[in-house]
């Protein structure tokens with residue numbers, strides 16, 4: 001069974017600039033395509049898991065997000081296997097009320113991981129031996145108590161605040177790296 005790396009998007013693959021509702025706002029971080037290529041060549045499946053409450057807030061639509069991901073997919077040479085997002089927010093205003101709810105898929109909840117496994121288990125996607133990489137505490141908390149390796153990257157949100165949130169939650173990262181290329185180098189040495 002192949003292993004999967006569950007990757008956060010904003011601050012991990014592309015620059016963290018707040019809500020991204022159009023493809024031209026997407027700016028890849030340095031070395032990201034090469035880092036994804038190294039993972040892919042070592043047999044890892046790449047699955048993007050991202051909170052997109054901008055949909056619940058009415059800032060952009062599912063179709064806009066699909067356009068952003070189409071551009072991202074091109075920029076990273078078609079390497080990701082799947083993109084999963086949470087469009088919800090419990091108290092968002094301005095968008096479709098159908099998205100305003102306390103869902104189970106908004107990170108730090110683990111719903112996106114379970115969705116990915118349910119949808120993709122026929123392709124060998126499972127939690128056991130897999131990895132999460134993200135710049136936010138909630139990216140790692142999503143995997144807290146689950147059998148995944150957790151890597152925090154310092155390429156997005158101010159990292160000390162994220163470290164503190166992890167400490168407060170009793171969640172210890174397996175590794176912290178400056179950015180995705182460094183995280184991948186560490187992972188492939190394990």
Ligand SMILES: [Mg+2]
Nearest residue numbers: 008010011135
């Ligand atoms: Mg992020």
Ligand SMILES: [Zn+2]
Nearest residue numbers: 086088103105
């Ligand atoms: Zn959700």
